[in-house]
Amino acid sequence: MNEKLLEMINEYLENGDFIGEVSNEAITKAENTLEVAFPLQYKEFVKNYGSGGICGVDILGVEGEEYASVVEGTERYRKLGLPKKYIVLENVDEFVYCLNTVEGYNVVRWDDLSKREVVRYTSFDEFLLDNFQEAVDNWN
Secondary structure (H helix, E strand, O other), X not given: OOHHHHHHHHHHOOOOOEOOOOOHHHHHHHHHXXXXXXXXXXXXXXXXXXXXXXOOOOEOOOOOOOOOHHHHHHHHHHOOOOOOOEEEEEEOOOOEEEEEOOOOOOXXXXXXXXXXXXXXXXXXXXXXXXXXXXXXXXXX
């Protein structure tokens, strides 16, 4: 994981911000349920933190073998037309941020009305760094 991300997490971490480390089995179960392979950067985040974020950011992930918010969120939006190659990272009310699990592993903005896929970030780490930085700036 990006050093800047780790520094930011360590500086602003509060009790309960993240679920905590999850097993490879729990991650594999979530991937199998969604029929995707998580990109490496996202898998590393989930392995170490499960789900959650700092300063009010809430990244969907895997909370254990019996529940994964990324599965719940992704399945919900797939019913509304989200292409199968995406997993939902964050719900921002009028749209969701989604991670491409097939090509390029970029992060797109998608909404269920227009069904448009707008590329916002080139990687999960870039998405996370920008979201965390914005949250920190607004927190202070």
